[in-house]
Amino acid sequence: QHTHPYVISDLYTDIQQGYLLLDLLEVLSGQHLPREKGPNNTFRYRSNIENALTFLKSKSLKLINIHVADIIEGKPSIVLGLIWTIIFHFHIEELARTLACTYNQPSLDCSSAVDSSSKAIQSANESSKIKERWKISATKALLSWAKEQCSLHGSINVTDFKSSWRSGLPFLAIIQALRPGVVDLEQAKARSNKENLNEAFRVAELELNIPRLLEPEDVDIVNPDEKSIMTYVAQFLQYSRNLHETEEDTQEKVREAMSWLAAQEKKLAKLLVDTENETYYQKYKEMMSFMESFSQEKKAFLPVLSSKRSEAELSEDQQQMREEWDKLISQINEWKAKLDQMLPSPLGNIEAWLQEVEHLQAEDLPDLQDPFKAMFVFRETIVIFKGLMDHFDSHLDTLQSFKNEDEKNMPLVLPEKLDEMKRRL
Template sequence: QREFTQKKTFTTWINSILAKHTPPSVISDLYIDIQQGHLLLDLLEVLSGQHLPREKGFNTFQCRSNIENALTFLKSRSLKLINIHVADIIEGKPSIVLGLIWTIIFHFHIEELARTLACTYNQPSLDCSSAVDSSPKASRSSKKSAKIKERWKISATKALLLWAKEQCSLHGSISVTDFKSSWRSGLPFLAIIQTLRPGLVDLEKAKSRSNKENLKEAFRIAEVELNIPRLLEPEDVDIMNPDEKSIMTYVAQFLQYSRNLHESEDDMQEKVREAMSWLAAQEKKLAKLLIDTENETHYQKYKQMMSFMEAFNQEKNTFLPVLLSKRSEAELSESHQQMREEWDKLISQINEWKAKLDQMLPSPLDGIEAWLQEVEHLQAEDLPDLQDPFKAMFVFREVIVIFKGLMDCFDYHLDTLQSFKNEDEKNMPVVVPEKLEEMKRRFSNICFTNSNTFLEYHYGLCSAIANEVMLKLNIWDMKYGTKESVESLLENW
């Protein structure tokens, strides 16, 4: 059932993209049509805006070459193609083909859309959790970039779910907690439609209808009124455990709709110019503030930062629609690209400023801040690849030891923070109270996350997998023929 749903959903999504190709093309049977490589290259060309090399013919060699070109391009975008091989695609193996298409959908569609949301939800603030990594270790961005990319898939999924929650929260008790059974009633789809286009849906009436009726109505309205392709059918969602990837693909289209602002290019260019002017003014304001507060106390510096951030967060709301406009790289004008670069630069400068202030905290708060950041970075690390359970076991064991060592200091640091006397010899505050409250909240978050249990669970899982592998290998103690045939047997297994 899951494989059937994914095939249908992914095929419809691909055809909606291929309709934009010149000339347009269409997929009839995903497993068969992908084998030649041409449609796969067409898809990637539309999504990336790039022209990709290809063989024009359809013999085995040319088809293989086209698929290799497609996979090489995906790897150049730092996509992990685990167990996805040319031979499997040529054979049209369902699990491999679906895995490849999902990787493409997630990277080019969901990740790109959710990236704008991550900017929206992670604006610089006084809370360390909403800023870019600020520890001295994290400041070495070049060394961290790979790990940040590794973590992004989790962030993209969470960002998309958070967006969906926000749309639904405007309509009373309708809520979503995942991309599975939360959508079964059809009400979340209708709530999102009502948020995007008020007046199209009667939610009170919908609450008295069956799941299938609501789903059918939501998919119909989305297709007719919002021009969103019908990727799902009611029977795909109104089941005990609907397919998460198919629902994510469909929900992302509503986000795409919300990002596609219907305005002329002239209007957009004018808004870009206004945003650029505002960004330049903010950068000058920040630079002047850094100079003016150079010899101030930590308390005064932090107060100035709070004042700056309060004004910044208020003013930025005017420019967010253009700053975070959802357009692919290929669609962006030169001025729009420059604006995005300036926005990223400003955000980076603000986060660097906050990181320096955190490092300048008076003792013993500086040590507590460093400890907090180290624990938070460890909790944010992506899980090791379970494809290699032996290596994953080693990594888990190492992380568990580090984490337990850090958590041994939890009570000591918390007690020190709570007993910190926030005044100098003149009875003046040393640190702004907001900073102390932020640090206490982060202790609560670390305690709530309980990463140690999570890590030990995965270590146990890897151990079980590794034991199973060893058990299997130990019973293969008879001769199986040539060395080549044994290697083939092991590879297949």
């Protein structure tokens, strides 16, 4: 979702340079964060990571035992701890905040409402304590919501985000509460834990459009990971919030989104005409400017544009909006692809090679029942990948030695594009 989309192939490696971290925080916060520019080196990576951690600390997030050096080394436990902190603050806390008053938890919003009459001014230390208390209550609020959904269906008891979910029944109970009739709880009580978990994750993905973040073996163990289960359960709360909007609210949001989409389409069409005879450098610069404003403006419409509802649940206007959104994204991607084809030699060849490798990495292997066929397909993919990687060293040398100026000493390509290609390589 970033202005310059980033393909993550290995979290522990990709996070080491700091770009991924800054991109992620910019998307989640909607803010522009400072980043070090210049040649890729340890100093630059360290500076970018420090900027990201400083930003998180400014949000009163406690980063216990998370140090720059550990992230540069890609230490799994530190990287996962950092990502969890980000997920909890920007996703789970934000979702659970809406439940705080309902379940008598001390949210920041509730406390500010109480203090406003007396004009109380809290010190930075007091504010930090409240946020820490809210972090605990966010977990409690989410758990209370899960308990409430499960209580609608008899004796399904939830006391934590660990072993309570092992049977799979709480997941199925929440699905039944949100979408009555899509699961059979009585039948589930006679099935194994693994069967119930598999069914819950399958139905959630198929009927509620909730990504399958877990597998049965992640949950049906003695001590399942609390953070993973919380992150997954939060997706159901998000779905619930989308369901409870009034029809009038939804229609108004759809109308606003449709108006914005139409304006963006006109803006894009005009930009294509205006830059038709410009240099590649200028075309790319205009595209970056468009994408920056596009990415900022779309945040207001993302909840309605990325609705988790299936096609069958969408109104005619919502279906039209989704079609317009897909159409606009397709036009933007087409524009980007044309610009990539216009890259000056030899960058064009490197870009085409990068896209081919990324496509191969992202492509799922077919689910073949025949093990011999599966092995043949797998070997074929490996051969193709090895063939592509034979060109890696030469492309790397070419990119690093590329002289970015024409005969008039003017830049051929924006430095940001070169940085993006180096990062992807």
